[in-house]
Amino acid sequence: MPLTSHGGYPSEAARYRERTPRSAALMAEAVRHLPGGDTRSTLFYPPYPLFIKHGEGCWLTDVDGHRLLDLSSNHTALVHGNRNPGVLAAVADQLTHGSCFPGPSATQVELAGLIHGRIPSVERLRFTNSGTEATLNAVRAARAFTGRGRFAKMEGGYHGSQDPMMVSTHPDPAAAGPLDCPRAVPSSLGLAPGTLEEVLVLPFNAVAETRALIEAHADGLAAVIVEPVQGSAGMIPAEPAFLAMLREVTAAHGILLIFDEVVCFRLAPGGAQAWYGIRPDLTCLGKMIGGGFPLGVFGGRADVMAQFDPREQVPRVPHPGSLNANPVSLRAGISALEQLDAGACDRINRLGERLRAGLQSLFDAHRLSARVTGAGSLFGIHFTGAPVRSYREVMGADPGRRHTLFLGLLNEGVMLDPRGAGCVSTAMGETEVERFLAATRRVLERIDLRQEPVGPGRS
Numbered sequence: 313m314p315l316t317s318h319g320g321y322p323s324e325a326a327r328y329r330e331r332t333p334r335s336a337a338l339m340a341e342a343v344r345h346l347p348g349g350d351t352r353s354t355l356f357y358p359p360y361p362l363f364i365k366h367g368e369g370c371w372l373t374d375v376d377g378h379r380l381l382d383l384s385s386n387h388t389a390l391v392h393g394n395r396n397p398g399v400l401a402a403v404a405d406q407l408t409h410g411s412c413f414p415g416p417s418a419t420q421v422e423l424a425g426l427i428h429g430r431i432p433s434v435e436r437l438r439f440t441n442s443g444t445e446a447t448l449n450a451v452r453a454a455r456a457f458t459g460r461g462r463f464a465k466m467e468g469g470y471h472g473s474q475d476p477m478m479v480s481t482h483p484d485p486a487a488a489g490p491l492d493c494p495r496a497v498p499s500s501l502g503l504a505p506g507t508l509e510e511v512l513v514l515p516f517n518a519v520a521e522t523r524a525l526i527e528a529h530a531d532g533l534a535a536v537i538v539e540p541v542q543g544s545a546g547m548i549p550a551e552p553a554f555l556a557m558l559r560e561v562t563a564a565h566g567i568l569l570i571f572d573e574v575v576c577f578r579l580a581p582g583g584a585q586a587w588y589g590i591r592p593d594l595t596c597l598g599k600m601i602g603g604g605f606p607l608g609v610f611g612g613r614a615d616v617m618a619q620f621d622p623r624e625q626v627p628r629v630p631h632p633g634s635l636n637a638n639p640v641s642l643r644a645g646i647s648a649l650e651q652l653d654a655g656a657c658d659r660i661n662r663l664g665e666r667l668r669a670g671l672q673s674l675f676d677a678h679r680l681s682a683r684v685t686g687a688g689s690l691f692g693i694h695f696t697g698a699p700v701r702s703y704r705e706v707m708g709a710d711p712g713r714r715h716t717l718f719l720g721l722l723n724e725g726v727m728l729d730p731r732g733a734g735c736v737s738t739a740m741g742e743t744e745v746e747r748f749l750a751a752t753r754r755v756l757e758r759i760d761l762r763q764e765p766v767g768p769g770r771s
């Protein structure tokens with residue numbers, strides 16, 4: 313590709329604008345009604361996001377008619393891809409009966425039984441409308457059970473948008489503090505006063521430092537919440553020794569261990585806890601558990617969950633919600649879960665391994681300082697030369713390069729998450745993985761990402 317008159321390579325953003333006039337027009341209209349045209353913060357990227365019209369299997373069609381290989385699967389929620397026939401049939405059937413009722417349905421018993429059967433630690437569970445509500449209620453249950461006020465989360469961990477979780481999700485390196493005592497950094501303005509004090513921030517995968525922090529603060533801690541694979545930090549897996557330490561130290565101090573498997577349940581039929589062989593006290597599910605419809609789950613030890621039992625008195629911890637356990641999402645979830653059996657998990661995990669290895673070889677062949685992380689069917693791309701074991705190692709990474717690659721891939725007909733993460737769905741096979749790698753190769757041949765100036769990337 314020849315140099316332009318500006319001395320740089322033709323910008324992928326310029327290509328993107330040329331290809332997507334209808335998205336641009338919709339964005340121009342959207343900003344008149346929605347702040348910045350946006351209503352889901354994780355979907356915005358400059359210059360404007362692609363507006364999507366249709367999804368089919370592992371393919372998306374944007375409003376300009378381009379087909380894109382869907383490696384986002386709505387940020388991992390669509391583990392079987394778009395318009396999965398089983399999910400659609402279940403939902404269509406449910407809609408002939410109604411969408412939500414002022415009474416429980418047999419469907420909630422069925423999905424609860426399926427989840428309990430697959431995740432033995434989830435002895436009792438409750439349904440929510442989102443992962444955010446699931447983690448909110450899990451932490452509340454832990455506080456009520458232990459009588460303690462604070463909880464601990466990992467630096468770089470994202471568990472939803474409620475106040476106490478919007479702490480140190482993506483802290484600025486300058487504000488993050490030392491490894492052995494990370495600072496609680498607000499991820500939003502407007503958090504309730506006292507929010508930062510209720511959260512102990514722990515350094516992910518730093519065994520000694522995290523153990524010392526938990527031990528020093530144990531008396532006040534109700535729970536430690538952790539994603540076995542940190543999703544929003546870019547698919548960074550916990551090391552087994554780290555999770556084993558968390559299990560041991562929390563048990564020793566009467567602190568509840570909460571696994572947030574909203575993203576990483578898909579690792580195995582019994583979820584990430586089966587993959588790692590660790591039994592948490594509470595578990596949160598979301599995204600894929602609703603088969604593409606709004607659904608979350610929190611559950612775990614029967615004695616902790618008994619606080620929600622309404623039979624003998626007003627429950628010690630109420631959990632109302634007008635659309636909790638709505639049967640449309642439940643039916644979609646049952647179908648999605650049934651299809652995600654051991655064979656399906658194995659297949660997408662093997663494809664994920666092939667994808668990560670292929671991507672890393674491509675980056676190495678182009679002498680790029682880039683690392684591919686992930687586990688099973690999940691992957692993340694980080695523009696850093698150092699090994700990536702936590703958000704700490706990627707917080708100085710180069711969002712400009714990552715964004716250029718992301719736009720380049722959109723121009724090649726591939727959709728990732730804007731943070732450079734993605735996943736393999738059961739709608740994919742080897743052909744799609746090879747197609748993705750070929751698209752990445754074309755982008756790397758077209759733009760020299762070693763020279764690309766740090767652009768308007770988003771950390």
Ligand SMILES: Cc1ncc(COP(=O)(O)O)c(C=O)c1O
Binds near residue numbers: 445543544573
């Ligand atoms: C690990 C994790 N937990 C919780 C949530 C919150 O889920 P929801 O977006 O359904 O509220 C997310 C969302 O991305 C997540 O990645």
